[in-house]
Amino acid sequence: MIDLIEQAQLLPAFFLTIQLALWSAAFALILGTVIAILRLAPVGVLNALGASYVTLVRNTPLTLIVVACSLVLWGQLGIEPASRRLPDGSGNPDFISSLNFRLGVIGLSIYHAAFVCEAIRSGVNTIPLGQAEAARSIGLTFPQSLREVILPQAFRGAITPLGNVLIALVKNTTVVAAIGVFETAYRMRWIAEFRPADLMPGFALVALGFVILTLPLGLLVSHLSQRLAVKR
Amino acid sequence: MSGAAVLFDAPGPRARRLHRILTAVGVLLALALAWVILDRLIDREQLTAARWDWLLTGTAWTNYLLPGLFDTLRAAAIAIVLSMVLALGLAMARMSEVAPLRWAASIFVEFFRAVPVLIMMLFTFYFLSINQFTPSGLNPLIGVIVGLTAYNSAVLCEVIRNGVASLPSGQREAGLSIGLSPSQVRRSILVPQALTAMMPTLISQVVVITKDSALGYIILYPELVTSARRIGSAEGATLPAYVVVAAIFILVNYGLGKLAEFVESRQRRRNRSAGGVVQAGTATLGAGVVDGGQLMQDAAGRVHTNVGDAASEAAHRRREPRDD
Numbered sequence: 001m002i003d004l005i006e007q008a009q010l011l012p013a014f015f016l017t018i019q020l021a022l023w024s025a026a027f028a029l030i031l032g033t034v035i036a037i038l039r040l041a042p043v044g045v046l047n048a049l050g051a052s053y054v055t056l057v058r059n060t061p062l063t064l065i066v067v068a069c070s071l072v073l074w075g076q077l078g079i080e081p082a083s084r085r086l087p088d089g090s091g092n093p094d095f096i097s098s099l100n101f102r103l104g105v106i107g108l109s110i111y112h113a114a115f116v117c118e119a120i121r122s123g124v125n126t127i128p129l130g131q132a133e134a135a136r137s138i139g140l141t142f143p144q145s146l147r148e149v150i151l152p153q154a155f156r157g158a159i160t161p162l163g164n165v166l167i168a169l170v171k172n173t174t175v176v177a178a179i180g181v182f183e184t185a186y187r188m189r190w191i192a193e194f195r196p197a198d199l200m201p202g203f204a205l206v207a208l209g210f211v212i213l214t215l216p217l218g219l220l221v222s223h224l225s226q227r228l229a230v231k232r
Numbered sequence: 233m234s235g236a237a238v239l240f241d242a243p244g245p246r247a248r249r250l251h252r253i254l255t256a257v258g259v260l261l262a263l264a265l266a267w268v269i270l271d272r273l274i275d276r277e278q279l280t281a282a283r284w285d286w287l288l289t290g291t292a293w294t295n296y297l298l299p300g301l302f303d304t305l306r307a308a309a310i311a312i313v314l315s316m317v318l319a320l321g322l323a324m325a326r327m328s329e330v331a332p333l334r335w336a337a338s339i340f341v342e343f344f345r346a347v348p349v350l351i352m353m354l355f356t357f358y359f360l361s362i363n364q365f366t367p368s369g370l371n372p373l374i375g376v377i378v379g380l381t382a383y384n385s386a387v388l389c390e391v392i393r394n395g396v397a398s399l400p401s402g403q404r405e406a407g408l409s410i411g412l413s414p415s416q417v418r419r420s421i422l423v424p425q426a427l428t429a430m431m432p433t434l435i436s437q438v439v440v441i442t443k444d445s446a447l448g449y450i451i452l453y454p455e456l457v458t459s460a461r462r463i464g465s466a467e468g469a470t471l472p473a474y475v476v477v478a479a480i481f482i483l484v485n486y487g488l489g490k491l492a493e494f495v496e497s498r499q500r501r502r503n504r505s506a507g508g509v510v511q512a513g514t515a516t517l518g519a520g521v522v523d524g525g526q527l528m529q530d531a532a533g534r535v536h537t538n539v540g541d542a543a544s545e546a547a548h549r550r551r552e553p554r555d556d
Contacts, residue, residue, distance in 0.1 A: 042240045043251050045258035058401050059485035060478050061446030064457050068474045076471045084437040132238045171348040185350050190359035211346045
């Protein structure tokens, strides 16, 4: 078993999975927040921009987005998020792996930003209209009512859906195996091809790894959402 | 209720001016973005007729796109039917009085919700290939179906359970008081109501399954993304191929989403889902979004998320009347 973990490099693979998830979560959160702001803005054009992004991306398979990032964004349009040369001018030995990693992060971020946007919007939707009306009627200005009344409740309402997006993101990082990032799904394929006798234990280990990654996350999310829930 | 109603006052003259300025800025931003993309495309000679004319020849459609679409839909259709059947069984087992049955179903559900669909597909595919149980031509299809079914039946099981849990307790009590056994109450009173109310959620889940069937690309199942790659190399039209395939996916899934909205609004009109039955609005997706990433959204544009815990479930329910 230990021997299999070492040969299949499962630990580095899970480390890569975690890295993918963290980077994509950060970028998806930024992009998703921007799109949520567009969708919530009181301006028709901005709403339409945000809404069309969400509709287009949510209905496209992640596999397609990730593969297109590699074959179209890089292959056809020549957008290269990694450099071939190190700062001192010598060739970058990690060029291919860091290129694929970053393309994967781009694909995952684009996809999950749409879900982050919807999570934030659902957080805003949990606020009863009366809260805003009350804030106005006691004379708070617009920024004050946002700061003191609306946004604190919106963030708390968004914890559960955002947490669920994060859990889904951790599992969805496996899709970047399609563009040659050596994470867990890639390693699983390696086991199947080079040590077929160990397919069962390999699968058990990988599955266990994901249970270990997602179970605490789920518990944390439901704990946080209960502790921070707005009592109404 | 849109967020804007909570976030903003009805605009006065100054706010309206500001909105007009923001509109102009928005239009300019969109145009600038379109310009940057177009410029890049032209620069890379992606918009020449030579790259796109394959779309007009029948062979690209008959050789790649239509078979790809057929295979995508076939896998999705088989998977949704199997998941539904399995989910019903799982939900019954999870609500059963027999403890070992309950535990087994719980372990199944929790395990397959945690394991990524792709890992399950890879395992099934290679397991079948190595042991040669089935004709090797069928392995990718079976891999896709098993992966999708394992995950989605776990999710749908939770949807059914949530639906039953949100029925008024009077339904169960009435059933017991006329002398039905607990399992009869579940079979003939609770689950049928939950199922009717979860139709929209079920259709939305078809969108998730259709999208996830694209994972078959990785285990060599000839679905649409595979078609895109083949067209890309056969016609020298990588970018157009992916654009067209994405458009097909978006059309299919957008249509399914609209269908879910229609079914839901029809149910509301008929008032089938009265009394706190899983109004698709409160219908919660098991670990939510454990689903490969799809958050369910209903007609009003609200997002359904995992509401396993009572607190946020109650919050969702309270939110319901306000939204309509």
